Amino acid sequence: MAAVVAALDACTGLTGPGGGWSGSYGGPFTVSLANFSALAAVGGVARVDGGSGAPTALYRNSSSSFVAVALVCPHAGYYPVDVVSTGFYCPVHGSSFSKTGGVQSGPSPSGLATFSTTYDASAGTVLVNRPT
Numbered sequence: 001m002a003a004v005v006a007a008l009d010a011c012t013g014l015t016g017p018g019g020g021w022s023g024s025y026g027g028p029f030t031v032s033l034a035n036f037s038a039l040a041a042v043g044g045v046a047r048v049d050g051g052s053g054a055p056t057a058l059y060r061n062s063s064s065s066f067v068a069v070a071l072v073c074p075h076a077g078y079y080p081v082d083v084v085s086t087g088f089y090c091p092v093h094g095s096s097f098s099k100t101g102g103v104q105s106g107p108s109p110s111g112l113a114t115f116s117t118t119y120d121a122s123a124g125t126v127l128v129n130r131p132t
């Protein structure tokens, strides 16, 4: 029993910086692709929120489409999770996620939240439909 309590304490006590995400997501915002060289090629990932609202990354999953991923770990709320070559990694307890946010290994019980996007090829921008 003591081991279980200790494990739970570890999960709830290591959510810094700032604890779990509880504020506004910050609403929609537009990303200029020219500012993120990692997004020039299919498969690229970059954090794009600029420090405003919920930390958010974009993954370019094709030449004309993007997936927006919230960098907030569903396990105990740590943010921002790290961008790594395979997707995303939470350093607190070691959960890893694919580039589309799906959980690859726990303890996270679910994947990262995702937001829809709208790509404007002529303008070179992506609208991230992040909730308010």
Ligand code: FES
Pocket (backbone or CB within 6 Å): 011, 014, 015, 073, 074, 075, 076, 077, 078, 090, 091, 092, 093, 094, 095, 106, 107, 108
């Ligand atoms: S907060 Fe526990 S794995 Fe991310």
